[in-house]
Amino acid sequence: MTVHQHGRYGASIDDLASRAVPDAAVGRLAVYLRVLTSMIEQGVTTMSSEELAGAAGVNSATLRKDLSYVGSYGTRGVGYDTARLVEHIEHLLGLTRHHSVAVVGIGNLGHALANYGGFPDRGFPVTALFDLEEDLIGVPVGGLPVDHVDGIPAVCAEREVTIGVICTPAVAAQWVCDLLVAGGVRCILNFAPVVLQVPDDVEVRRVDLAVELQILSFYQARRSSRRGPVTEPSDPIVVGR
Amino acid sequence: MTVHQHGRYGASIDDLASRAVPDAAVGRLAVYLRVLTSMIEQGVTTMSSEELAGAAGVNSATLRKDLSYVGSYGTRGVGYDTARLVEHIEHLLGLTRHHSVAVVGIGNLGHALANYGGFPDRGFPVTALFDLEEDLIGVPVGGLPVDHVDGIPAVCAEREVTIGVICTPAVAAQWVCDLLVAGGVRCILNFAPVVLQVPDDVEVRRVDLAVELQILSFYQARRSSRRGPVTEPSDPIVVGR
DNA sequence: GCGACTTTGTTCCTGCGTTCACAAGCGGCT
DNA sequence: AGCCGCTTGTGAACGCAGGAACAAAGTCGC
Secondary structure (H helix, E strand, C coil): CCCCCCCCCHHHHHHHHHCCCCCCHHHHHHHHHHHHHHHHHHCCECCCCHHHHHHHHCCCHHHHHHHHHCCEEEEECEEEEHHHHHHHHHHHHCCCCCECCCCCCCCCHHHHHHHCCCCCCCCCCCCEEEECCCCCCEEEEECEHHHHHHHHHHHHHEEEEEEECCCCCHHHHHHHHHHHCCCCEEEEECCCCCCCCCCCCCCEEEEHHHHHHHHHHHHHHHHHCCCCCCCCCCCCCCCCC | CCCCCCCCCCCHHHHHHHHHHHHHHHHHHHHHHHHHHHHHCCCCCCHHHHHHHHCCCCCCHHHHHHHHHCCEEEEECCCCEHHHHHHHHHHHHHCCCCCEEEEEEHHHHCCCCCCCCEEEEEEECEEEEEEECCCCCCEEEECCCEHHHHHHHHHHHCCCEEEEEEEECCHHHHHHHHHHHHHEEEEEEEEECCCCCCCCCCEEEEEEEEHHHHHHHHHHHHHHHHHCCCCCCCCCCCCCC
């Protein structure tokens, strides 16, 4: 059995494989990755699909199918070698290459993100910070000085930023987004409560606090209206599980 | 044509309707809501499904179907009355009732969230803050004093917290989650990079920075391997659109 | 007042993603 | 060395969500 030396960008095979990976599966793979690294730290070297699925909160069949997208690297009758699986998922997700991150909008949230420094689970070094506020320009946040937003296209191109994170107020988001795109950034993580308009070759992911809260609100409302039509918050409070 | 006076919790009819709303549609409805309120501020009183869909970044057929879940309140040949639509979406999402929010973990992110105060688009007043750090206890953040995490069950029950937001480090998340559940909280927004284990009647939404970045990384990798098998970042940088 | 145009609401269909279920394969035990 | 049991990987069915197309309906113009 070839060890598959995880060779720097296998190209051809991977291309076909990655094209077939459903969007939903990509998100789950990232979760598996986290669970796996966490387990490895605890000394676990082997996991069955059942165990891993339980820890990740998904069906075991779904998990096995997801893993089949990265290639069949499990051992029947035993399970998956945690270390090897991590390697292959990382490769599929393109984590073998570092992705330089720029954070725009150093308000409360931007500040928080900049201070993560290496960013969760490293591999995503923050290499540029931007804001409009004159008072902030030049001030180091998390060890990195803040640049003026006008410099976005030039700085992003120069530092080869691949991921832009937008933490600005809603009104500035589209403008900042255009600047990032002009700087060659084609992956954007948007925390501003706006739907960004971008060219087809730019990938935007939105993280929307208000929407998340409203979704929770909906489920709460539905639950309340199911058992007993909302009279008073006299619902018995269940303690513990 | 009955005006349907948006009567305080219509019950019966709404119950059946809300049960049928697909999960994906709920998220989109929240987006429509934001677009609509934004347009209303600009004085727009009527919008067609085509316009609204464009602004929300979805297909117009999908939008009309989503809106049909809240009831048919459009006018053929004209479009939707923005103000009325907002009312009905808000009602469906349960936004007519205020949802008291508790934030646990007053680190960088928790601090940022607490400072939002009323929380995006109000309706979600933050009424409790918790942390473990002794130095923080009693210190007001965003006008609200921080309580010790041990007080979570009691305080949440007392202040009728409906939504708990977890911004703690990963190791503390499950523990904090259990405390929130013990306090009667049945909706949780989790920023910690962990998959929480909760009873069936608790709804958890996860917002995972690392996962989002890794998904972007995947798309970046796929794109790179599509056109020209990664040689150097010699890709022509397209400026502007 | 009537016709034509516009836009909604809905039905049908297509495609995708998830789940079930089973055969193939591998390790461990005797 | 051979058998047994466990676990993977996958082929097929199910269900759901998204998109296209059309009929109903209401408004605007004449």
